[in-house]
Amino acid sequence: xxxxxxxxxxxxxAVVLLAAGLAVRLALRPIPGADRPAPKPxxxxxxxxxxxxxxxxxxxxxxxVPCWGCSPEADAWPVRFRTDLDxxxxxxxxxxxxxxxxxxxxxxxxxxxxxxxxxxxxxVDGPGEWGRILPxxxxxxxxxxxxxxxxxxxxxxxxxxxxxxxxxLPNLLLCITLGRSWxxxxxxxxxxxxxFEDGRRAVRLGxxxxxxxxxxxQDLVGLACIRMGAEALxxxxxxxxxxxxxxxxxxxxxxxxxxxxxxxxxxxxxxIQPRDGSRVTSGGKVEKxxxxxxxxxxxxFRQEAIFQLxxxxxxxxxxxxxxxxxxLDDLSRDxxxxxxxxxxxxxxxxxxxxxEQPYAGDLAKxxxxxxxxxxxxxxxxMLRGLLxxx
Amino acid sequence: xxxRPDKRLRGFGLPPLPDGxxxxxxxxxxxxxxxxxxxxxxxxxxxxxxxxxxxxxxxxLLFFLHLALPGRAGQERPxxxxxxxxxxxxxxxATLPRIDERxxxxxxGAPS
Numbered sequence: 001x002x003x004x005x006x007x008x009x010x011x012x013x014a015v016v017l018l019a020a021g022l023a024v025r026l027a028l029r030p031i032p033g034a035d036r037p038a039p040k041p042x043x044x045x046x047x048x049x050x051x052x053x054x055x056x057x058x059x060x061x062x063x064x065v066p067c068w069g070c071s072p073e074a075d076a077w078p079v080r081f082r083t084d085l086d087x088x089x090x091x092x093x094x095x096x097x098x099x100x101x102x103x104x105x106x107x108x109x110x111x112x113x114x115x116x117x118x119x120x121x122x123x124v125d126g127p128g129e130w131g132r133i134l135p136x137x138x139x140x141x142x143x144x145x146x147x148x149x150x151x152x153x154x155x156x157x158x159x160x161x162x163x164x165x166x167x168x169l170p171n172l173l174l175c176i177t178l179g180r181s182w183x184x185x186x187x188x189x190x191x192x193x194x195x196f197e198d199g200r201r202a203v204r205l206g207x208x209x210x211x212x213x214x215x216x217x218q219d220l221v222g223l224a225c226i227r228m229g230a231e232a233l234x235x236x237x238x239x240x241x242x243x244x245x246x247x248x249x250x251x252x253x254x255x256x257x258x259x260x261x262x263x264x265x266x267x268x269x270x271x272i273q274p275r276d277g278s279r280v281t282s283g284g285k286v287e288k289x290x291x292x293x294x295x296x297x298x299x300x301f302r303q304e305a306i307f308q309l310x311x312x313x314x315x316x317x318x319x320x321x322x323x324x325x326x327x328l329d330d331l332s333r334d335x336x337x338x339x340x341x342x343x344x345x346x347x348x349x350x351x352x353x354x355x356e357q358p359y360a361g362d363l364a365k366x367x368x369x370x371x372x373x374x375x376x377x378x379x380x381x382m383l384r385g386l387l388x389x390x
Numbered sequence: 391x392x393x394r395p396d397k398r399l400r401g402f403g404l405p406p407l408p409d410g411x412x413x414x415x416x417x418x419x420x421x422x423x424x425x426x427x428x429x430x431x432x433x434x435x436x437x438x439x440x441x442x443x444x445x446x447x448x449x450x451l452l453f454f455l456h457l458a459l460p461g462r463a464g465q466e467r468p469x470x471x472x473x474x475x476x477x478x479x480x481x482x483x484a485t486l487p488r489i490d491e492r493x494x495x496x497x498x499g500a501p502s
Contacts, residue, residue, distance in 0.1 A: 004432035011445050018452035025459055132479075172484075173477040217476065217484040224483045264486035 039168075042159070044111035045100045052094025052149035054200070058086045060244045065251055068258030078297045079262045080210075081255050085226070087248040088233055089200035091207060092149030098208055099155040101147050105171040115140075116174050123177065130184035130228075134177060141185075144178050148201045153208035155218075156338055164345035165307060167214075172221045179205050179225030183232035190239035199236060202229030213299040214338060216263060227256045266292070270305045272312060286312055286320045290327045293343075303342050306331060310346035 066082035068074050105116035119140045126133035134141055160168040179202040186198035202225050209222030234249035236242075270289045289312065293305035312324040331343035435441045476484060 002430070002432055004430070004436040008432050008435050015445065015448050015452065018449065018456070022452060022455055022459070025456070172480045176479060176483060217480070220484045220486075221480065260486060267486060 039109050042103055042106065042109050042111060044104055049096050049098075049101065049146045049150065050094055051146040052092030052151060054092040054149050054204075055090045057088055057090060057200070057245070057248075058084065060087050060248045063087075063247060063251055066255060068255070068262065076297065077262075079259050079266070079301075080298070081226075081252060081259075083248070083251050083255060085203065085207060085252065088230060088245070088252060089203035089207070091151055091204055094146070094150035096147070096150045096152070097158065098147040098150040098153040099159050099170070101144075102153070102170050102175070103155065103159045105174050106168065107171060109168070110171065113171075116171050120173065120177065126180065126184040127188045128184075130180055130187070132177070133181040133184045136181075136185045136188075138181070141178065141181055145201060148204045148208070150208070153211050156212055156214045157341065162214075162338055162341035162345065164310065164342065164349060169215060169218060172218065175205065175209060175221055176224060178202075179228045183228035186232035187235045190236040195236045196233065199229045199232035202226070202232060205229075214303060216267065216300050216304055219300050220260070220263065223256060223259055227253060230256075266296075266301045267304065270301070270308050272308055272315065286316060286323050290323060293327055293331060299336065299339065302339055306339065306342045306346050309343075310349055313346070313349075 063083070068077070068082075071077075104110045104112040107113050107116075110116070119134065119138070122134060122138060123132040124135055125131075155170055156162060156167075160170075182198040182202040182205075186192075186195040186202075189195055192198075206222040206225030206227075206229060209225060210219050212218060230249045230252045234246055234253065237246035237249060270292045272285060272289070289305045289308045293302050293309060296302040296305060306328070309324040309328055312320050313328075316324065325347065328343045328347035332340055332347055334340045334343065429437075
């Protein structure tokens with residue numbers, strides 16, 4: 001090798017090394033906004049609840065069984081009960097917001113989070129297949145009862161702000177435990193004077209949890225509480241020979257599984273990570289996500305689609321990114337403030353930050369070299385497809 | 391013995407150049423020059439003032455960017471301060487079966 005060639009190659013190598021080092025430092029640099037302060041603890045609610053009046057259940061007329069699988073218009077149905085739940089458990093008219101009480105039990109930030117943890121340790125095995133429940137005379141059950149007579153439970157945005165993938169959830173384990181404990185208490189003592197009311201409390205708790213219509217997880221927990229209450233009401237009604245109530249409870253129970261399946265169908269259709277773990281941002285997927293975000297039947301599916309649009313910004317090619325950002329710009333001005341807040345988060349979140357969150361995939365688990373390539377692809381969308389593993 | 395040398399060397403002067411010797415020499419030199427192997431691209435790059443200036447500017451710019459970039463490379467990011475992971479009991483309720491979209495075939499039969 002000639003001396004001139006050696007000199008030129010060494011000079012080029014120096015430039016390449018400096019440029020590569022700069023690219024790696026750019027990819028690994030701290031992300032503005034990622035180092036957020038720890039959340040502040042929420043102030044404890046000190047006011048006792050004003051117990052609301054709860055009307056008796058409406059009398060069932062000619063009941064119809066909704067066919068979620070065969071009705072031609074079922075695809076356009078909101079994923080809600082078609083049967084009037086007032087047949088089982090009308091909501092009370094209490095003026096308080098039950099979320100203000102439940103928020104005190106939120107893990108990490110709730111003023112009574114430790115009490116909630118302690119209550120979970122008091123749980124015992126329930127009868128039959130009810131699972132872990134609070135003892136029938138547990139004081140927390142008594143404290144929760146008047147809150148189920150309120151007309152409202154709204155966590156968003158009064159209690160928790162919309163914060164995209166980091167939006168806080170209430171203590172859903174406590175909610176499930178309350179619903180399960182009331183349901184089990186009713187089913188275990190069908191002759192007890194409070195048996196019907198216990199089943200109705202569980203149904204009302206579920207209805208209240210579904211009012212927000214903000215997150216799919218909270219909605220599914222609300223749905224589960226309604227199922228548990230309906231199961232208890234069915235057993236008590238059969239035991240006491242109340243066939244109208246038993247029939248209404250059975251029809252409500254029959255709507256539980258279709259709603260879960262429809263939810264699964266909706267989530268699958270707007271998820272860019274289908275069941276095999278791969279990422280899909282082509283084949284009309286982005287268009288489907290955009291259409292759901294703009295006009296989904298339920299707000300929680302719109303919110304999920306808006307979150308998926310943030311992932312599209314991270315992983316899709318340039319045309320998908322453009323479609324996602326155009327939709328998010330429009331949705332940032334949506335009349336629904338929760339939708340608008342979610343869209344603003346998805347539009348402005350740093351893709352490099354989002355790309356490394358657990359819900360965005362397994363990038364963080366990759367070997368160091370792949371992580372650097374992955375981060376470079378997140379930082380510089382024009383490099384996507386050129387870098388290995390991106 | 392004494393004699394005048396110029397007289398004795400008279401007649402030994404340099405002969406005149408042959409006609410056309412100058413042109414022939416220059417022609418041969420030009421041919422030799424054109425027949426020599428050309429300098430390769432590496433040599434030309436090394437000798438190019440423009441290339442050397444461009445390289446120096448490039449290196450200086452990269453050094454400057456390295457110095458201007460704040461932060462320490464390899465710094466780990468803090469975990470997202472979002473909601474804690476779902477409790478397994480809640481997860482059992484909230485985890486839905488993933489549906490293979492290819493299996494979502496519209497049902498065309500009558501209600502049964």
